[in-house]
Amino acid sequence: MTISGKTAIAGLGVTAFGKLPGRSAWSLQTEAVAKAIADAGLEKGDVDGLLTAPPLSEPLLLHAEQLGGKLGLKTNYLSQKFIGGATAVALIAEAAMAVEAGLCEVAVCVYGENAKTGMPMLFGRAQMGRGQGPSDDIAYGLAGGPIMEARAAKRYMNEYGVTEEMLGAVAVSFREHASRNPAATYRDSLTIEQYLSNRYVSEPLRVLDCTIGASDGAVALIVTSAERARDLAKPPAVIAGFGVAANLQGLSDPDHYTSYPGARSAQTAYRIAGLEPEDVDVAQFYDCFTSTVLITIEDYGFCKRGEAGPFAAEGNLKLGGALPSNTSGGMLSEANLVGWNVLAEGVRQIRGESTSQVDDAEVGIVAGQGGFHAAHSTLLLTKDGR
Amino acid sequence: MPHTLTELVAGAVPIVVEETRGYWEGTLAKELRVQTCNACDNRQMPWGPCCTRCLSQDLGYVKASGRGRVFSFTVVRQAIHPTFSAQVPYVIADIELEEGPIMTSNVTDVPVEEVRIGLPVAVWFDIEQEDAFHIKLRLPKFRPIKG
Numbered sequence: 384m385t386i387s388g389k390t391a392i393a394g395l396g397v398t399a400f401g402k403l404p405g406r407s408a409w410s411l412q413t414e415a416v417a418k419a420i421a422d423a424g425l426e427k428g429d430v431d432g433l434l435t436a437p438p439l440s441e442p443l444l445l446h447a448e449q450l451g452g453k454l455g456l457k458t459n460y461l462s463q464k465f466i467g468g469a470t471a472v473a474l475i476a477e478a479a480m481a482v483e484a485g486l487c488e489v490a491v492c493v494y495g496e497n498a499k500t501g502m503p504m505l506f507g508r509a510q511m512g513r514g515q516g517p518s519d520d521i522a523y524g525l526a527g528g529p530i531m532e533a534r535a536a537k538r539y540m541n542e543y544g545v546t547e548e549m550l551g552a553v554a555v556s557f558r559e560h561a562s563r564n565p566a567a568t569y570r571d572s573l574t575i576e577q578y579l580s581n582r583y584v585s586e587p588l589r590v591l592d593c594t595i596g597a598s599d600g601a602v603a604l605i606v607t608s609a610e611r612a613r614d615l616a617k618p619p620a621v622i623a624g625f626g627v628a629a630n631l632q633g634l635s636d637p638d639h640y641t642s643y644p645g646a647r648s649a650q651t652a653y654r655i656a657g658l659e660p661e662d663v664d665v666a667q668f669y670d671c672f673t674s675t676v677l678i679t680i681e682d683y684g685f686c687k688r689g690e691a692g693p694f695a696a697e698g699n700l701k702l703g704g705a706l707p708s709n710t711s712g713g714m715l716s717e718a719n720l721v722g723w724n725v726l727a728e729g730v731r732q733i734r735g736e737s738t739s740q741v742d743d744a745e746v747g748i749v750a751g752q753g754g755f756h757a758a759h760s761t762l763l764l765t766k767d768g769r
Numbered sequence: 770m771p772h773t774l775t776e777l778v779a780g781a782v783p784i785v786v787e788e789t790r791g792y793w794e795g796t797l798a799k800e801l802r803v804q805t806c807n808a809c810d811n812r813q814m815p816w817g818p819c820c821t822r823c824l825s826q827d828l829g830y831v832k833a834s835g836r837g838r839v840f841s842f843t844v845v846r847q848a849i850h851p852t853f854s855a856q857v858p859y860v861i862a863d864i865e866l867e868e869g870p871i872m873t874s875n876v877t878d879v880p881v882e883e884v885r886i887g888l889p890v891a892v893w894f895d896i897e898q899e900d901a902f903h904i905k906l907r908l909p910k911f912r913p914i915k916g
Contacts (some may be wrong), residue, residue: 519783522908523875524845524853525861533843534863541841541886585861586844632821634863635814635871640841 387655390479391612391619392764394423394491394605395730400718401568403599404500408438411601412450412495419491419603424616430605432460432490434478436470439721440498440597450493460487467753468669469627470494471602471722472760476625478606488607494723495601528671529593531634531755533585536674538640540587543689545677547587549696551578553673554591554715556700560739561712568595569716592673594714602723604730613767620733623746624656624763631757643675645750645759646682652761653684658746660684665741666706667729669722669752669759670713679750680706683761702739710739722751726762733764745769781852785904788818791830793906799894801909802830803868814870835892836914837866844881860884864911878912889914 396418398411412435420427433456437446447463460481464470471494478490525531539545555575561567573591581589612619626648630639653659660683668676680691685706699705711717711728718724729749731737746769751760785793792815795802804816808825819826842862848854860876862884876884877893890911897907 520873522781522783523861523873523910524781524848524856524859525873526853530843530845530861534841534861537843538841538886583844583846585846588843634841634873637840637865637871 385655386479386483387623387657388621388765389483389609390606390622391609391767392475392604392622392730393607393612393615393617393619394419394425394603395617395727396420396422396603397566397724397727398495398601400566400598400600400720400724402499403497406497406500406599408441408495408497408501408601409450409453411497411599412493412603413453415495415601415603416454416491416493419493419605422617423605425489425605427454429489430456430491431458432478432481432487433458434460434462434464434474434490434492436465436474436494436721437463438494438496438498440496440501458487460490466758468671468722469751469753469758469760471726472625472749472751472762473627475604475606475622475726475762476627476760479622479625482606482608488611490606491603492606493601493603494720496597496720497599498597499599501599528755529585529588532672532674533588534634535640535678535756536587536672539674539678542641543692545689545692547579548575549677549692550587550592550673551575552695552698553670553676553700554578556695556698557670557709557713558716559701560710561716564711564717564738567712567717568598569712588672588674591715594671595716595719598718598720600718600720600724602720602727604726609767618734619767620730620747620764621767621769622762623658623765624652624654625761626651626655627758627760629758633755633757639756641678641688643678643682643752643756643759645679645752645761648759648761649683649748652748652763656763656765658763662746663706663748664744665710665732665747666708667710667725667732667747667749668708668713669725669750670709670715671752673715675752675756676708679752683748683750702741707739707741710737710741725749726751729762729764733766782898782900783906783908784900785902785906789816792816793904795830795832796894796907796909797897797905799907801833801835801892803833803866803870805829805831812869814866814872831868833892834867837864837890837911839863839876839884839886839888839890840865840871841886842876842884844884862911864890875910876912877910
């Protein structure tokens with residue numbers, strides 16, 4: 384018995400992304416839920432499971448209860464999860480398990496934020512300094528994602544001779560995809576020369592190596608049985624496998640600079656799905672930083688250690704390359720919905736709905752990463768009947 | 770006493786908590802203390818409530834030599850926390866101590882361009898500060914070993 388192929392993503396609801404004045408996080412979350420239900424061809428009364436990630440700008444302890452109340456739901460399953468950027472994919476995995484176990488039949492997973500124009504990410508930013516362990520890193524001027532990631536990137540680049548041009552190739556490739564996506568925040572073309580003249584935030588990372596700071600927007604997805612999904616409005620994105628792994632020792636662990644727990648979450652996902660890296664047609668990496676993408680490419684088995692940089696520089700992450708990746712522009716250029724926009728694009732590719740559609744995309748992989756690369760989640764989606 | 774959560778989290782001085790009290794007391798004596806496990810001899814940084822290898826709470830410390838090497842680092846060019854805006858560029862580094870564990874600190878007294886992975890460094894202790902609850906401490910920082 385395996386869970387592979389038993390469940391599917393049957394509905395997708397996405398709001399506008401970017402700067403949305405006058406919109407509360409609640410209004411964005413409920414809009415995404417309504418759109419996902421309609422997209423699947425379902426009615427509100429069909430929904431009997433709710434799984435939420437609280438907004439970073441306002442991390443409410445009872446977010447799922449409150450949102451469920453605003454939606455007027457009665458559910459057979461309820462959950463709220465927050466493991467940083469690994470949450471989106473991990474919630475889909477949880478929904479699949481809940482549906483397969485018979486806890487509920489139609490689960491909606493949702494995240495929405497108005498961090499750009501509403502409540503600034505004060506709480507989130509304050510937490511970036513605290514909460515990194517009792518060493519109180521903020522006393523040393525260590526606050527925020529770029530400084531955390533930069534030290535891993537530095538060590539990784541030093542170990543394998545990865546150049547800044549190779550990091551830049553990731554940003555340039557994803558921007559090319561964003562330029563075709565009307566929903567993307569940054570759509571202007573980007574050259575490697577422009578990248579190299581961009582200023583550093585925390586060496587070796589430049590502004591263009593880092594995700595968009597904050598975006599307003601929401602994403603909701605419907606998870607149900609693959610059998611039921613086949614009768615609904617949209618082609619199912621079948622959930623073939625998933626994994627959620629973590630390394631909670633942070634940068635105290637010397638191995639944690641050049642490989643992330645994605646190496647293990649991907650192994651789990653491939654094993655459940657009975658798939659290999661060679662089977663994957665399209666990837667949506669958790670691109671909080673360009674260096675994260677390169678390390679994840681290796682963790683996922685698409686390249687040997689140290690080879691992801693040259694692989695990216697050869698143009699392989701672009702549409703038409705060997706591994707088209709982050710085809711909506713990702714978090715570097717489309718929006719920072721903490722991995723949820725990346726997940727949405729993973730579904731679009733399997734449906735054939737992307738603005739940078741990969742021909743005959745039958746197997747897609749989606750990554751989530753959170754807590755400064757402490758947690759990593761992996762999802763394999765396949766076209767029905769593959 | 771800090772009055773609000775924001776005040777508490779926004780301050781750039783560490784907050785001494787029960788499990789790090791011995792560590793910070795050491796800094797006043799200009800000692801860098803590595804936490805040790807009396808049950809399994811594990812050595813760990815930063816200090817925690819239990820041994821991360823065997824979960825024993827029977828913990829002690831050894832006085833470190835204070836010497837180590839830069840394991841990795843970053844030159845911060847844009848301060849994300851306003852407290853540090855006037856200090857950019859500055860170096861945040863992970864120091865591999867002679868005793869084994871890696872700890873995070875600053876590397877000072879050297880042009881940022883000259884910091885590299887493998888650079889031998891030694892600890893020094895910054896000025897005495899008080900945390901939000903008036904407990905005194907000194908921040909251990911590192912600088913290159915001359916010669």
